[in-house]
Amino acid sequence: MSRVVxxxxxxxxxxxxxxxxxxxxRVAIERAAEPIADLVVAGHEVVITxxxxxxxxxxxxxxxxxxxxxxxxxxxxxxxxxxxxxGLLLLDALDRALAARARPARVAALVSRTLVDADDAGFxxxxxxxxxxxxxxxxxxxxxxxxxxxxxxxxxxxxxVASPExxxxxxxxxxxxxxSAGYVVVCSGGGGVPVVRTEGxxxxxxxxxxxxxxxxxxxxxxxxxxxxxxxxxAAAVVGFGxxxxxxxxxxxxxxxxxxxxxxxxxxxxxGPKVEAALRFARSxxxxxxxxxxxxxxxxxxxxxxxxxxxxx
Amino acid sequence: MSRVVxxxxxxxxxxxxxxxxxxxxRVAIERAAEPIADLVVAGHEVVITxxxxxxxxxxxxxxxxxxxxxxxxxxxxxxxxxxxxxGLLLLDALDRALAARARPARVAALVSRTLVDADDAGFxxxxxxxxxxxxxxxxxxxxxxxxxxxxxxxxxxxxxVASPExxxxxxxxxxxxxxSAGYVVVCSGGGGVPVVRTEGxxxxxxxxxxxxxxxxxxxxxxxxxxxxxxxxxAAAVVGFGxxxxxxxxxxxxxxxxxxxxxxxxxxxxxGPKVEAALRFARSxxxxxxxxxxxxxxxxxxxxxxxxxxxxx
Numbered sequence: 107m108s109r110v111v112x113x114x115x116x117x118x119x120x121x122x123x124x125x126x127x128x129x130x131x132r133v134a135i136e137r138a139a140e141p142i143a144d145l146v147v148a149g150h151e152v153v154i155t156x157x158x159x160x161x162x163x164x165x166x167x168x169x170x171x172x173x174x175x176x177x178x179x180x181x182x183x184x185x186x187x188x189x190x191x192x193g194l195l196l197l198d199a200l201d202r203a204l205a206a207r208a209r210p211a212r213v214a215a216l217v218s219r220t221l222v223d224a225d226d227a228g229f230x231x232x233x234x235x236x237x238x239x240x241x242x243x244x245x246x247x248x249x250x251x252x253x254x255x256x257x258x259x260x261x262x263x264x265x266x267v268a269s270p271e272x273x274x275x276x277x278x279x280x281x282x283x284x285x286s287a288g289y290v291v292v293c294s295g296g297g298g299v300p301v302v303r304t305e306g307x308x309x310x311x312x313x314x315x316x317x318x319x320x321x322x323x324x325x326x327x328x329x330x331x332x333x334x335x336x337x338x339x340a341a342a343v344v345g346f347g348x349x350x351x352x353x354x355x356x357x358x359x360x361x362x363x364x365x366x367x368x369x370x371x372x373x374x375x376x377g378p379k380v381e382a383a384l385r386f387a388r389s390x391x392x393x394x395x396x397x398x399x400x401x402x403x404x405x406x407x408x409x410x411x412x413x414x415x416x417x418x
Numbered sequence: 419m420s421r422v423v424x425x426x427x428x429x430x431x432x433x434x435x436x437x438x439x440x441x442x443x444r445v446a447i448e449r450a451a452e453p454i455a456d457l458v459v460a461g462h463e464v465v466i467t468x469x470x471x472x473x474x475x476x477x478x479x480x481x482x483x484x485x486x487x488x489x490x491x492x493x494x495x496x497x498x499x500x501x502x503x504x505g506l507l508l509l510d511a512l513d514r515a516l517a518a519r520a521r522p523a524r525v526a527a528l529v530s531r532t533l534v535d536a537d538d539a540g541f542x543x544x545x546x547x548x549x550x551x552x553x554x555x556x557x558x559x560x561x562x563x564x565x566x567x568x569x570x571x572x573x574x575x576x577x578x579v580a581s582p583e584x585x586x587x588x589x590x591x592x593x594x595x596x597x598s599a600g601y602v603v604v605c606s607g608g609g610g611v612p613v614v615r616t617e618g619x620x621x622x623x624x625x626x627x628x629x630x631x632x633x634x635x636x637x638x639x640x641x642x643x644x645x646x647x648x649x650x651x652a653a654a655v656v657g658f659g660x661x662x663x664x665x666x667x668x669x670x671x672x673x674x675x676x677x678x679x680x681x682x683x684x685x686x687x688x689g690p691k692v693e694a695a696l697r698f699a700r701s702x703x704x705x706x707x708x709x710x711x712x713x714x715x716x717x718x719x720x721x722x723x724x725x726x727x728x729x730x
Contacts, residue, residue: 126489127489128489128491128492128495164488164489167484167487167488168480168481168483168484168488169480171480171483171484171487172479172480172483172484175479175483175550176476176479176480177438177439177440177476179440179503180440182506183440183502183503183506185502186499186502186503186505186506187498187499187502187503188502189502189529190495190497190498190499190500190501190502190503190505190529191491191495191498191499191502193498193502193529194494194495194498194529194531194611194622197529197531197589197620198531198613198619198620198621198622199619201619201620202618202619202620205619212591212592214528214589214592215528215529216526216527216528216529217501217502217505217506217509217527217528217529217604219506219509219510238487277509277526279524280524280526280596280601283526283595283596283599283601284592284595284596287595289592289595292529299506301510306514307510307511307513307514307517308509308510308513308514309510310506310510
């Protein structure tokens with residue numbers, strides 16, 4: 107029996123064409139629930155976290171188009187909203203998948219926050235593009251409202267925000283209580299709602315946190331045995347796009363660190379997944395696996411995945 | 419030590435003028451957290467549920483104004499979104515209020531669903547008005563999309579939806595686990611996300627559930643000692659608007675049932691609160707109290723509130 111943290115992204119959350127229509131999200135998550143339910147039936151303790159990029163993108167468009175009637179909500183609220191909807195979908199889907207396996211439905215979804223540093227460099231030099239492209243004139247209006255936008259060439263302008271380092275999953279203790287009581291727990295969705303600690307208490311900030319980096323922190327704090335980063339592909343690939351691409355199987359932290367330093371993994375896609383896998387494996391609790399949804403069961407056996415271990 | 423369910427509504431959630439701007443909500447909830455934290459310090463077990471009317475109203479406007487770009491989300495998703503944002507505000511506010519009292523912050527917010535009957539009369543004869551008024555032409559567009567709208571006179575047209583009877587709080591077991599571990603638990607916000615049970619599993623429905631009626635169900639299922647319905651006024655009033663209004667203090671279920679039958683309580687405001695208070699008091703677990711936020715501590719002592727007991 108292992109304690110497993112699964113980070114859902116990519117095609118586990120939306121249609122194959124990236125669409126995040128409500129029905130597309132429901133269907134994708136129902137499919138994701140099947141292999142997860144198999145892990146539960148096999149006796150593993152399971153915690154699920156998830157991305158929310160397309161969903162937040164949709165909320166930002168709504169913010170923008172309704173701003174003359176309804177006050178826009180800040181980015182931390184957008185994150186909390188997606189924890190609500192994706193949490194709801196996961197509750198329903200896992201209830202069903204577990205019932206089909208004659209298991210009692212014990213699934214809980216927590217609204218959960220991730221602490222970041224108020225002086226994280228991301229706040230002074232935002233780098234993370236979010237939301238839709240707009241023509242320069244419309245971007246200028248948002249810039250007047252204090253947002254930072256960048257000229258992205260032919261597509262137009264796009265908002266950039268801070269993507270600070272996750273420092274602490276604030277609601278991990280509640281997740282542990284539920285996990286110990288036999289629950290599948292959904293938490294830290296979208297990397298967790300970004301908050302900072304101030305003299306006046308904890309307050310939300312305008313930022314997005316990389317969900318894989320938060321997953322690594324969550325897995326460490328839950329003393330998980332395995333972190334599985336479920337994505338669109340079954341492995342991280344060295345020499346991607348080159349003449350001799352090579353899918354990585356089992357690698358050590360040292361080996362993968364060296365490959366990452368050579369620039370094999372794209373900063374916007376596989377890069378953060380590799381970094382998250384490295385962080386958890388370095389923590390000494392267990393191993394990390396990057397794989398597709400179909401192979402999360404195999405990944406626990408170190409098969410059909412890029413597996414990152416402290417040492418072989 | 420009592421187990422207390424508190425249903426927050428009205429001025430606990432928005433500014434005095436009803437505004438649901440993000441900062442207004444934050445300030446209102448920070449104020450609500452103070453007397454709640456006092457109950458925790460006094461040793462009581464506390465579960466919080468809350469309304470979401472103005473918040474869902476805002477989300478519906480966004481749905482409508484962005485529909486040409488972003489797919490609208492159904493009402494059950496709107497409910498889940500408000501559980502996210504209001505849950506987040508309550509986590510932050512209670513963390514702060516408890517820290518100020520030198521108590522460890524043990525607060526958790528659950529995404530939670532309420533089961534309703536698929537054949538509830540509300541689905542064939544919707545009665546609950548939601549969202550903003552629109553001119554007839556705009557309402558006609560939404561009617562073509564399958565929504566039911568009604569002519570409400572000089573204000574214009576307004577959407578009506580089902581407001582079915584809450585039958586079961588599906589995530590109450592997770593709330594009990596957290597409560598037993600010493601957590602203040604936020605759950606069943608907005609009456610809970612409305613779902614029905616089908617052959618294919620649990621699915622969301624286009625409906626809103628009265629948050630006070632859900633609170634009564636929640637209080638019963640949690641075996642609470644007290645249900646406190648926190649609203650804008652310190653008591654239910656008999657003869658409201660008449661020559662000799664009389665605030666109710668301690669009344670029995672039989673007395674209040676008779677007064678309700680006489681039509682003393684408005685169907686859109688005090689009516690459901692009285693009905694919820696009656697339901698919980700009839701369940702035989704404990705007593706109900708309708709009062710303002712300032713008096714929730716007094717209400718536990720049966721003071722400064724309309725208190726409903728099985729018998730005196």
